[in-house]
Amino acid sequence: MSNDNPTEKLKLKIEALGLSPAAQNDLFLEINLVEKQIVKLDFKSLRSAKDKEIAVNLLNTSLENLEKNNRELLLKNEEIEQKNLELSAQKTQIEASAQKLEANLRELTHSYEALEQFSYIASHDLKTPLRNIAGYSQLLKRRYENQLDGQALEFLNFIVDGVKQMHEIISDVQEYSQMSIRNLQPVLSDLNSLVEKSLKNLAEEIEESGAVVKITPLPTLSVHPSGIIQLFQNLVSNAIKFKTDQPPIVEIFAEKKQKHWHFQVSDNGCGIEKTFNQKIFQPFQRLQTTLPGKGMGLAICKKVVQLHHGEIWHEPRTEGGSVFHFTIAE
Amino acid sequence: MQSISFAVSNHQEFQENIQKARENGLNPTLAIVFASTDFEIEAIQKVFTENKIDLFGCTTAGEILDKQVLDQSAVCLLLDLKKSAYKLLATDHGGHSVYKTSFLLGQEAKKSFSEPGILLLSGGVAVNADEIVMGVKDGVGREIPFYGGQAGDDLHLKETVVFSNNLKTSNGLACLFLDTEIVEIKGMATSGWEAIGGENTVTEVVGNVLHGINDEPALDVFLKHFGFFDNTEIRGSAITSLSAQYPLQIVKDGYTVLRSPVLADFDNRTLTLSTGVEMGQKFRFSIAPGFEVLEKTVAEFSHLQQQTPNPDAVILFSCKGRHAAFGPLLEEEIDGLYNHWNTPMIGFFSYGEIGNTPSGVCEFHNETCSLVLLREK
Numbered sequence: 101m102s103n104d105n106p107t108e109k110l111k112l113k114i115e116a117l118g119l120s121p122a123a124q125n126d127l128f129l130e131i132n133l134v135e136k137q138i139v140k141l142d143f144k145s146l147r148s149a150k151d152k153e154i155a156v157n158l159l160n161t162s163l164e165n166l167e168k169n170n171r172e173l174l175l176k177n178e179e180i181e182q183k184n185l186e187l188s189a190q191k192t193q194i195e196a197s198a199q200k201l202e203a204n205l206r207e208l209t210h211s212y213e214a215l216e217q218f219s220y221i222a223s224h225d226l227k228t229p230l231r232n233i234a235g236y237s238q239l240l241k242r243r244y245e246n247q248l249d250g251q252a253l254e255f256l257n258f259i260v261d262g263v264k265q266m267h268e269i270i271s272d273v274q275e276y277s278q279m280s281i282r283n284l285q286p287v288l289s290d291l292n293s294l295v296e297k298s299l300k301n302l303a304e305e306i307e308e309s310g311a312v313v314k315i316t317p318l319p320t321l322s323v324h325p326s327g328i329i330q331l332f333q334n335l336v337s338n339a340i341k342f343k344t345d346q347p348p349i350v351e352i353f354a355e356k357k358q359k360h361w362h363f364q365v366s367d368n369g370c371g372i373e374k375t376f377n378q379k380i381f382q383p384f385q386r387l388q389t390t391l392p393g394k395g396m397g398l399a400i401c402k403k404v405v406q407l408h409h410g411e412i413w414h415e416p417r418t419e420g421g422s423v424f425h426f427t428i429a430e
Numbered sequence: 431m432q433s434i435s436f437a438v439s440n441h442q443e444f445q446e447n448i449q450k451a452r453e454n455g456l457n458p459t460l461a462i463v464f465a466s467t468d469f470e471i472e473a474i475q476k477v478f479t480e481n482k483i484d485l486f487g488c489t490t491a492g493e494i495l496d497k498q499v500l501d502q503s504a505v506c507l508l509l510d511l512k513k514s515a516y517k518l519l520a521t522d523h524g525g526h527s528v529y530k531t532s533f534l535l536g537q538e539a540k541k542s543f544s545e546p547g548i549l550l551l552s553g554g555v556a557v558n559a560d561e562i563v564m565g566v567k568d569g570v571g572r573e574i575p576f577y578g579g580q581a582g583d584d585l586h587l588k589e590t591v592v593f594s595n596n597l598k599t600s601n602g603l604a605c606l607f608l609d610t611e612i613v614e615i616k617g618m619a620t621s622g623w624e625a626i627g628g629e630n631t632v633t634e635v636v637g638n639v640l641h642g643i644n645d646e647p648a649l650d651v652f653l654k655h656f657g658f659f660d661n662t663e664i665r666g667s668a669i670t671s672l673s674a675q676y677p678l679q680i681v682k683d684g685y686t687v688l689r690s691p692v693l694a695d696f697d698n699r700t701l702t703l704s705t706g707v708e709m710g711q712k713f714r715f716s717i718a719p720g721f722e723v724l725e726k727t728v729a730e731f732s733h734l735q736q737q738t739p740n741p742d743a744v745i746l747f748s749c750k751g752r753h754a755a756f757g758p759l760l761e762e763e764i765d766g767l768y769n770h771w772n773t774p775m776i777g778f779f780s781y782g783e784i785g786n787t788p789s790g791v792c793e794f795h796n797e798t799c800s801l802v803l804l805r806e807k
Binding site: 136139140143144146147151154157158160161162164165 | 626627628654655656676717718721755757758759
């Protein structure tokens with residue numbers, strides 16, 4: 101009778117050896133133990149093979165990742181190089197532009213200085229012959245007044261007035277050019293006292309016109325004092341000059357902004373049309389030829405404000421009159 | 431409390447063993463049964479119901495009796511625990527979410543005993559087991575002794591079942607609430623799995639189905655690490671036996687948890703995990719340690735032996751992944767554990783384990799050996 105059961109087959113083979121039953125049992129148990137050990141060893145070797153496979157897979161995955169990272173890195177490097185080239189080209193362009201700008205600035209500064217020097221010298225040199233013309237014209241009038249007929253005297257008066265006018269124009273031009281002497285160092289000054297000085301200079305005009313000047317407390321700032329006195333003096337003087345039938349009322353007000361002070365000088369005068377807002381700050385611009393003045397006052401104001409890194413502009417006042425705004429950097 | 435453990439190869443043998451136990455003076459009130467899917471569950475239920483013994487059990491991926499590893503059998507632990515010391519509850523998830531069912535069970539445990547302990551078995555292959563642990567813990571409202579396992583189905587990965595006398599479900603939970611003022615429950619879960627390779631990121635996940643790792647299909651990344659299979663048939667069988675051995679190792683709130691892939695979908699290139707992971711979560715794959723870890727595990731449990739030297743019964747939930755990784759050598763671990771107490775011990779190879787980490791926090795695990803000691807005070 102055949103038996104396919106491996107345990108039974110083993111038992112039959114052991115029996116065939118003719119050993120004692122106890123020895124047969126011992127042998128059977130030993131063989132079983134060995135078989136179990138073989139199964140365990142086989143499993144260990146399988147596990148070890150699988151672990152090795154996983155280790156290789158891990159290594160491959162790491163290599164793949166490394167290669168992927170390398171490829172990305174190379175691409176990034178290429179991008180960076182490209183960007184570098186572009187930046188380098190831009191840098192060269194910027195450097196060239198900066199050099200050009202610097203040269204232009206140097207040239208401009210030089211031209212500006214030359215112009216200032218010229219206008220200063222010119223005004224100075226023009227004043228001497230004018231003084232001569234004025235002096236000798238007045239001397240002629242005084243000595244020979246009785247010998248001249250009415251028309252000759254009238255002509256002489258024209259000469260004297262013209263010379264006076266020319267003298268005043270030259271003085272204004274001189275003052276205007278002096279305003280941009282940038283070597284002057286700003287001084288910490290109480291603006292209340294500077295405004296007071298400018299009003300003192302205008303005392304006669306104020307009294308004559310019956311003007312009222314109202315001032316809110318002003319700050320202490322680092323400024324060019326003579327320029328600021330001139331600035332307020334010109335603005336108040338304009339307000340008086342261009343008055344209506346009513347006595348002039350001038351208000352001076354200052355307000356602190358983020359990085360500068362904002363000043364307002366308002367009046368109840370005849371006002372300025374909006375279309376002239378830009379023109380009025382240019383030299384020799386006169387809106388009313390019937391009134392005295394050479395049209396340099398507001399141009400000087402603009403120059404003073406620019407010297408203090410500020411801006412100046414005009415707005416008509418809703419109830420009539422003008423408001424001049426200007427800023428001074430803190 | 432007295433206990434007897436035995437194994438059977440068919441359901442008729444249950445009756446013989448119950449009879450034998452009674453003849454030896456044991457009057458069993460409760461039976462814990464872990465059975466291969468070859469067994470007809472209804473027949474088991476009939477035997478124990480006729481004998482007026484409460485039944486608590488599940489299907490397995492291999493059985494453990496004392497120091498032996500068995501296959502295609504059923505193991506049983508008979509206990510003569512007094513009825514007031516325990517309460518048995520088995521439930522289907524039905525319309526509830528896994529979390530809700532678990533939460534309600536947790537609340538029931540709290541209502542049943544002022545100091546409850548829980549043994550839990552879960553049925554269903556694709557159940558998000560984290561929700562079970564979270565639900566029960568939230569339901570109870572605090573950490574309690576809480577151990578258990580996910581039922582197995584001999585690696586078919588189709589239907590895992592839990593059962594009681596009246597209920598058999600592949601989508602539910604079986605719970606044994608114990609009054610710890612009468613029965614002491616001590617236990618521990620330990621793993622030993624080692625992290626390998628670089629850090630990975632979960633880039634697409636829906637519940638416990640992992641779609642993307644590092645912006646690549648999850649299954650492709652897994653296979654790249656653990657095997658390249660060209661033949662679909664080999665691939666299919668390999669993934670089921672392989673996947674459980676190479677879980678994702680996640681550092682969570684300062685301790686490490688393992689999440690095993692349990693199903694692979696080759697059409698959608700996804701991996702179904704034993705429980706959910708979170709989008710953006712960082713993890714490393716892990717691999718079974720060398721065989722020396724078996725001795726280390728036995729040594730770790732010696733601390734438990736010192737705390738509870740004379741338990742009345744021992745229950746072991748051992749991950750099927752460990753069995754696959756250590757093969758016949760796992761018997762050495764089981765032998766070592768049994769020798770610590772020489773007390774009736776049964777267990778099964780599970781698809782997931784619930785147990786306290788050494789830091790005392792109950793968690794859902796994979797690749798662990800979760801051991802529970804029961805002792806009547």
